[in-house]
Amino acid sequence: LKNNINLNARLLHLPTELIDYVILHELVHTKVKNHSKEFWSTLDRFVGDSKFYDKQLRSYKII
Template structure:
């Protein structure tokens, strides 16, 4: 539950957004361990910083040179499986930078049904 004495619309929106964002961060922190281990298995000994923010045209992106993954806050509206898929997708870029056969092989190895979640999310982001 969220309580506030300030009922101004902009303030309420901000409080709700921040609460939802915190909840998404909690979900991500519970899911990320699997993908942190995937990097270690592939001799990549980093733990990327994960940032959650509003993005207009994509679900996430990663900057391997900065050890950083950015996740779209709108993912809070989707299942944990969809969130997990986006984490895998971004983490896979630390192993294979481009969307090559090898990249999709990594997705399939760690999440054989990844296309199911990809299709759900593709219908939303243009």
């Protein structure tokens, strides 16, 4: 399995902290391939409250 990460240019319309969150989210997927408890706890080690950032991200309509 390759660990390529492709990011949408529309991310540039988001606040910097959410762009950072998306990048870290994708980087964690290089180690944990799903959204299991392990995934969220790993992401939390980098961003703190990942569920907070996930909720913030979902409030944007960039698609």
